Amino acid sequence: MSLIFKTPAEVRSFTQELHGKRLALVPTMGALHDGHLALMREGAKHADVVAATIFVNPTQFGPNEDLSKYPRDLDGDVAKCKSAGVLFVYAPDADTVYPKGFETYVNVENVAKRLEGEKRPGHFRGVATVVTKLLALFRPHVALFGEKDYQQLQVIKALARDLELGVEIVGIPTVREADGLAMSSRNAYLKGDERQRALALSKGLHAAQTANEVDAEKLKALIRAELQAADVREDYVEIVDADTLEPLSEVAGRSARALVAGFVGTTRLIDNVAL
Ligand code: AMP
Numbered sequence: 001m002s003l004i005f006k007t008p009a010e011v012r013s014f015t016q017e018l019h020g021k022r023l024a025l026v027p028t029m030g031a032l033h034d035g036h037l038a039l040m041r042e043g044a045k046h047a048d049v050v051a052a053t054i055f056v057n058p059t060q061f062g063p064n065e066d067l068s069k070y071p072r073d074l075d076g077d078v079a080k081c082k083s084a085g086v087l088f089v090y091a092p093d094a095d096t097v098y099p100k101g102f103e104t105y106v107n108v109e110n111v112a113k114r115l116e117g118e119k120r121p122g123h124f125r126g127v128a129t130v131v132t133k134l135l136a137l138f139r140p141h142v143a144l145f146g147e148k149d150y151q152q153l154q155v156i157k158a159l160a161r162d163l164e165l166g167v168e169i170v171g172i173p174t175v176r177e178a179d180g181l182a183m184s185s186r187n188a189y190l191k192g193d194e195r196q197r198a199l200a201l202s203k204g205l206h207a208a209q210t211a212n213e214v215d216a217e218k219l220k221a222l223i224r225a226e227l228q229a230a231d232v233r234e235d236y237v238e239i240v241d242a243d244t245l246e247p248l249s250e251v252a253g254r255s256a257r258a259l260v261a262g263f264v265g266t267t268r269l270i271d272n273v274a275l
Helices: 009-018 035-048 073-083 121-136 149-162 185-189 197-207 214-229
Strands: 003-005 024-027 049-054 086-088 142-146 169-174 231-241 256-264 265-274
Touching: 003 009, 003 073, 009 121, 024 073, 024 121, 035 049, 035 073, 035 142, 049 073, 073 086, 086 121, 121 142, 121 149, 142 149, 149 169, 149 231, 149 265, 197 214, 197 231, 197 256, 197 265, 214 231, 214 256
Parallel strands: 003 086, 024 049, 024 142, 049 086, 142 169
Antiparallel strands: 231 256, 256 265
């Protein structure tokens, strides 16, 4: 049985008893899939004890986003955590994380500005705030995040560096379904032919990755062609520097990343690959 904690005091009294054992932290919003479990298994390679958090963080959702309908299954999630070697799960209520009078937020500047930051105002402020709180509470040696949310990973690396939190941030490659669709808790929203149409994101990215093309506009056109063919509405398609996330006009001679966000029906999905 994995332990389940609901309050910061319980977490603190537990982590204080670890006596120098290395601790890995895997923050999630629950509705766990194999991508999350890969983070937990990787955590076990970096530490003696792996902890996970399950918290649907209200401050990272916009007013018209899916906070109330976000999938929740705490019992199922705790069983999955246990199967992936997690020793304890922190699953606080929103009022515990954001009690009355809460007024301190973390803003990461440049790397959070464009892409998701532009399309989802306030999103990274919510992410950065909750991740900073979790890192401050757990004081882990290592924390693991997925490249699936590539910009989020860069935002978290920036805050850990700038706030000198003394934690190693480890990114792991995106875990995909057999046909290439990036695993996501939001895939559960896909109805009817949307599951098939959602493949346009990974297909377009794969086309860009294998095209032997350096011109960013031509790479973007390859991705857009797949989105259009599947009637997936583009939110953005960008070719960026892999570290700064600044847009590139060509990818030659530097590490670059292609990122895409699109709506399949009403479901917004994101994906990215290295170029
Ligand atoms: P979420 O529950 O969506 O907030 O995600 C929690 C963590 O799991 C984040 O670090 C995500 O980047 C990571 N993650 C989500 N989906 C995947 C995936 N398909 N492969 C790898 N990591 C993932």
